[in-house]
Amino acid sequence: xxxxxxxxxxxxxxxxxxxxxxxxxxxxxxxxxxxxxxxxxxxxxxxxxxxxxxxxxxxxxxxxxxxxxxxxxxxxxxxxxxxxxxxxxxxxxxxxxxxxxxxxxxxxxxxxxxxxxxxxxxxxxxxxxxxxxxxxxxxxxxxxxxxxxxxxxxxxxxxxxxxxxxxxxxxxxxxxxxxxxxxxxxxxxxxxxxxxxxxxxxxxxxxxxxxxxxxxxxxxxxxxxxxxxxxxxxxxxxxxxxxxxxxxxxxxxxxxxxxxxxxxxxxxxxxxxxxxxxx
DNA sequence: CGCACATCCTGTGTGC
DNA sequence: TGCACACAGGATGTGC
Numbered sequence: 001x002x003x004x005x006x007x008x009x010x011x012x013x014x015x016x017x018x019x020x021x022x023x024x025x026x027x028x029x030x031x032x033x034x035x036x037x038x039x040x041x042x043x044x045x046x047x048x049x050x051x052x053x054x055x056x057x058x059x060x061x062x063x064x065x066x067x068x069x070x071x072x073x074x075x076x077x078x079x080x081x082x083x084x085x086x087x088x089x090x091x092x093x094x095x096x097x098x099x100x101x102x103x104x105x106x107x108x109x110x111x112x113x114x115x116x117x118x119x120x121x122x123x124x125x126x127x128x129x130x131x132x133x134x135x136x137x138x139x140x141x142x143x144x145x146x147x148x149x150x151x152x153x154x155x156x157x158x159x160x161x162x163x164x165x166x167x168x169x170x171x172x173x174x175x176x177x178x179x180x181x182x183x184x185x186x187x188x189x190x191x192x193x194x195x196x197x198x199x200x201x202x203x204x205x206x207x208x209x210x211x212x213x214x215x216x217x218x219x220x221x222x223x224x225x226x227x228x229x230x231x232x233x234x235x236x237x238x239x240x241x242x243x244x245x246x247x248x249x250x251x252x253x254x255x256x257x258x259x260x261x262x263x264x265x266x267x268x269x270x271x272x273x274x275x276x277x278x279x
Numbered sequence: 280c281g282c283a284c285a286t287c288c289t290g291t292g293t294g295c
Numbered sequence: 296t297g298c299a300c301a302c303a304g305g306a307t308g309t310g311c
Binding site for chain 1: 306
Binding site for chain 2: 035121267268
């Protein structure tokens, strides 16, 4: 599930492939991917635009264009696939047997960028400007941006009564953290995920801030080695498990105190933690 | 405004 | 072995 580090790695690998390229046309194979926007409108508006860059805000991948921008969100399984040409796309994509499932493809003046998501949760949207993009407008500062300081985090924590885990998942407060790295950050900070956000002392907030930044940077290093290779449709991030200390380690000993990691439910989703040393 | 909860979708895992 | 079904996950919309 791409969170901030994964999307950052994708952005860095994608940038040299698309920067300065012109979109010849957009193929929408599965209209659900542009919902609630109309696929025809997206195709029409993106046609002929030049891609200025590839960038990221939270878990969103952005392709600023010379006219408007494209915004992508991978949700759980969304991924990018690179084809050398339109004929390779048509030969390999959406074929009955082991065809790569592509929802949206941007045919560029050199190469084709495919957005694939077999579960159809991921989205590709066109917006006339950054300011017109509703999901970005409600986004808090990026978790690894200089804007997200310890004081800033402490201030935001103080104004929320929600459990820490749910606070960290709220993209409007801080952007980029998902289910995996929220559990990891709380484990590293020795904080109980059920604790109310506004119960943290300044010292606690500093600990949490430090944990968030280090967890995300460590994960990014993992995601960059090896870097995403969009040419291989089977490619996906590997080796993250090595650095995970809580997530999906239910029943395994805590690496700090040896007690079993537990899986608890919060807001309808799983949280992994050591209730013995996370206070 | 803040928060709880249902919704979307499909491959995987579990239980019989 | 095969089948049925619950489940996971992030953002959004609705209702309190």
